[in-house]
Amino acid sequence: MDAASETLDRTTELTVRQARGGRGPATWGQRAIHSALLRLGSDAPRYNLRLAAPVAPGLAPDAVLRAYTELLHLHDALRTRLLTEDGDLVQVVDADGVLPVALLHRDTPELAAAAAAELVAEYAAEPFDPAREWPVRLALVLVDGLVRQAVIVLSHTAADGWGMRRMVRDLMLLSAGRTAEELRAEREFAQPLEEAAEQCSPRGRRRDAAARRHWREKLALGPRALLPRPAAEPDPERPFPYAVLRSPALAAALPVAAARLRSSDATVLLAAAATELARLGGQRGFLCQVVVGNRFTEQSAEAVTTLAQEGLFHLPEIAEDFAETVRRAQGPALTAYRHSGYDKPQLDADLEQLRSSGVELADHSVFWNDTRDPLAALMSDGSEQPGSAERELSFPGAFPARPGVSVAVDVVVVPGAVELRMVVDGALLGREQMVQFLCGVEELVLGAAG
Structure with missing residues (x-):
């Protein structure tokens, strides 16, 4: 690692204000993954989802940081914490908060790729605290002042592989100048609180009972x-x-x-x-x-x-x-x-x-x-x-x-x-x-x- 480049590394923060927020029962998916992570204990980080992706030909860091902030506003799962209250799992969607983002500077694209690979492995090896922190870790690696690598690690309580790919697609659209409000107006999708409400409804309870009966039979x-x-x-x-x-x-x-x-x-x-x-x-x-x-x-x-x-x-x-x-x-x-x-x-x-x-x-x-x-x-x-x-x-x-x-x-x-x-x-x-x-x-x- 180049000593001069290392001294430029720093951490900034993304600020979320007045986003959608709320509290409610956990979804079936959140319950299943949360239970699995508890059983895994120290081995829980292997469930983390990771991505270190090249950004070509390079973007201004302010544009990517804006896109990251819009992404946090767009998808409630990225601001959701899971708490155990009275023996039951509850999800809390924060309307306000801050998220640190590491900014690394390297001299060449090759060094940037190596730094991103090292950082994504480090982020993914650390367990998330679902009750206290948001289930996402972000970083950018810059060369000559432009973002050349994006690093994203998610807790499996927030997304699966299908969901993460939708998140990455939306990040690409937001990096091109779109806004969370525009994307939300263009398509309908369930947020975790809405998903849990459907599962707790009479129709959701019937679906749950039928599925478990199918397994037993x-x-x-x-x-x-x-x-x-x-x-x-x-x-x-x-x-x-x-x-x-x-x-x-x-x-x-x-x-x-x-x-x-x-x-x-x-x-x-x-x-x-x-x-x-x-x-x-x-x-x-x-x-x-x-x-x-x-x-x-x-x-x-x-x-x-x-x-x-x-x-x-x-x-x-x-x-x-x-x-x-x-x-x-x-x-x-x-x-x-x-x-x-x-x-x-x-x-x-x-x-x-x-x-x-x-x-x-x-x-x-x-x-x-x-x-x-x-x-x-x-x-x-x-x-x-x-x-x-x-x-x-x-x-x-x-x-x-x-x-x-x-x-x-x-x-x-x-x-x-x-x-x-x-x-x-x-x-x-x-x-x-x-x-x-x-x-x-x-x-x-x-x-x-x-």
Whole structure:
């Protein structure tokens, strides 16, 4: 780090006055993430969302600071604190307050990128105090007086990946001179207090009850063990291997396969995953938790919030013909998506009550997370570079043991390709079986696309 540049580093403040404010019950998403962070303890920062993005060709710092301030006025989630009162979680939206912003100065774009990467890692490694601080950390890195890097870290209590991408899009519009008032007038979106009010309404309570009933019914029907269990108790410190399949062909084939099978590409992928994992486990049926990252109404689609939607997908029988499996999967997939919004701490209590009464629940330790979003491919943070046109399969490393997880697969859009990112319990599946699964999913989709 250049000594002269370091001395120019400083902190400024964004001031919010007379924004929307209020107090009310926490949303289902806030409750779910807040509970998860409490369980994680010192490991909670791994849920933080982060972005260190290049700003080209560079902007005046006053313009970006103005945009940051407008962003805080636009989205209430960025000014929301979570407090526990009388045993219940409450959200408080502050109408007034200040937020520090670090301003770093570097001599070259390369040094600016390095400083941004270092700072975003530092910000993301620190847990948020949800009761006392706003769930956002901001910084700018300047070269020759212009902003060349923007650093943003959010608590997961404020947004999920979908919401963060909407926030970044809005920041780009605000940096170009728009105002929070203009953007709010152009589109409708739910703020967290409005979202909570809907969930507490009679319609919201019915939705919650129906979703939790769906979980209880499906967990009584699904396979008790999706994968063969080891004879001996596995080492609790065992690593969970991580594999990545990067496939340009899969990205091209998905829309073709979906059109031929008259289904959505998300259902085609999910059916392929069900087929391959059931084959590895020797099962006729399949059950998994589907992380539902998309939104189904205009109010939620444009919202910066965290939904923490996990649906339960149950396919009673895999067909011999993949096209038939896709057809069978469409109804269960829609049902899983429809019942993905609920009060998760209450569901956890429901399931614990069933276990205590001697009910053996179906194995729901497989997680499928299709993160693809139309905005994702348009908002590269510079860390993903176009790769080869050929398929690439790698094992980047391993993760610490994940309680309650046997297999977790993320579907991610990267420049020119789709990636399948797989983490497994090494006591249940080995590298060879991970390769069989990843390549099998790809081959099923390519075959369906012809």
